[in-house]
Amino acid sequence: MKLKYLAAACLAAAIYSCDDTTTGVGDFLANTDEINAYSMTFEATTKTIKYTDINPNGIYSRTNSAYLGKFTDADFGTFSADFITQINCPEGFTFPETMQSIQSASLGLYYASYYGDSLAPMRVRVDLLDTPIDDDGSDMSLYYTTYDPTKYYNEEAEPLAEKDYTAYDVAVGDSLKSETGYNTVSISLPESFSQDIQKKYEENKDYFKDAYSFIHNVLPGFYVHTTQGEGSILYIQDIWLHLNIEYLIESSSGSVDSTVYTQIPFAATNEVYMSTRLENSDNAFDNQMSDKEHTYLKTPVGLLTEVKLPLEEMYAELGKDTLNSVSISFTKMKEVSDNSSKNPYKMGVPQYLLLLRKSEVNEFFEQNKTYDSQTSFLASYSSTTNSYTFSQLNRLISQIFSEMRTQEEPAEGWDEHNALVLIPVKTETDSQSNIIGLSHDLEVNSARLAGGENGDKLKIEVIYTRPAISE
Secondary structure, X not given: OEXXXXXXXXXXXXXXXXXXXXXXXXXXXXXXXXXXXXXXXXXXXXXXXXXXXXXXXXXXXXXXOXXXXXXXXXXXXXXXXXEEEXXXXXXXXXXXXXXXXXXXEEEEEEEEEEEEOOOOOEEEEEEEOOOOOOOOOOOHHHHEOOOOHHHOOOOOOOOOEEEEEOOXXXXXXXXXXXXXXXXXXXXXXXXXXXXXXXXXXXXXHHHHOXXXXXXXXXXXXXXXXXXXXXXXXXXXXXXXXXXXXXXEEEOOOOOEEEEEEEEEEEEOOOOOOEEEEEEEOOOOOHHXXXXXXXXXXXXXXXXXXXXXXXXXXHHHHHOOOEEEEEEEEEEEEOOOOOOHHHOOOOOEOOOEEEEEEHHHHHHHHHOOOOOOOOOEEXXXXXXXXXXXXXXXXXXXXXXXXXXXHHOOOOOOOHHHHOOEEEEEEEXXXXXXXXXXXXXXXXXXXXXXXXXXXXXXXXXXXXXXXXEEOOO
């Protein structure tokens, strides 16, 4: 630890611009006539942990996207993704009064991006759920990535449909892809499915009056999973059930006898249940966990970096001072792999990292919180410096200092009790590009960071003020 005294007059403006809500943790004396500013450097320790060390059920994955496929990476092992989705029925929905029949149906999976081999042959299977899922918020396990789909469908039954596909569909022209912005896996559903939908409608139109009635009486949902092949993961943004119908309209003779055809879409939306199941092979992260000279981030449901601050040491030095700025940077190292020749598909870099106490992770995501720069912090990846920087940790540390002053020390000690974790996340923004929500990053990304149990310690830069006592 190095102590560097700074001239107060030169630094005052810079200090108070660091954080517009600097937090006082000590008591000022009334007869002081100047405030001296200082900086101090401490060292943080980091290590790689598995996400399942925090929650063996995986991660809370309530998002607007679904993921599908299987991929084996020479460094990180085999990863697979499949999902359950329900289909929403708009309130008050009706088919045309003169509908003659539902001619055909298809399930469309729309995606703008994917990871892996664009031409790897894959086979997707669609199964009908036989048990409706009531997503009323009471069962959080529905959205954890280790849920058991066999609770909701009969795995011994024949599949509703199957489709061979590649991530890049060569049968669809580039001009059409450019126009829509999407690739599509379109899965034709059997005639019996269309007939059953029509029969339910004719039986009771109230089955289609809203999503709840539709799910409980007509279509509980689909389980979509790959059964053959590997090499790609689709990042699915939209899911549509398309019903192609035949109905009659008035002809030139004035009679309703002219046959026309149209397609009616039903979407998977936020109002109904959708959740992705994710699996990594048992030995997926053995190499990364054995590397003690760096730490790792791997998504999805993979590796996190745990951060321990020397809080007791910091409190002994600064417990009566005002913390104006506490910053720490995590440097992304160049990827070095003995298997580089076997890894032709470079993983993405996590673009946002959330930093918060390890003990608060489950609550944070289950309650759909967003970062507040008080107890949870967000940093974006800088390609210029190859790093993620957090610069307002004085707010959290000041709060911890207050707890250290007023509460009994936890059995594991203050440093362990307040261990932090770095979690890759995706951001949700409003129309003004303000971040209004966070969710786990479920795309295939990774980063190797400086640090580690036997690696370089990370520097914590602290700027603080201390009142000078008049003589």
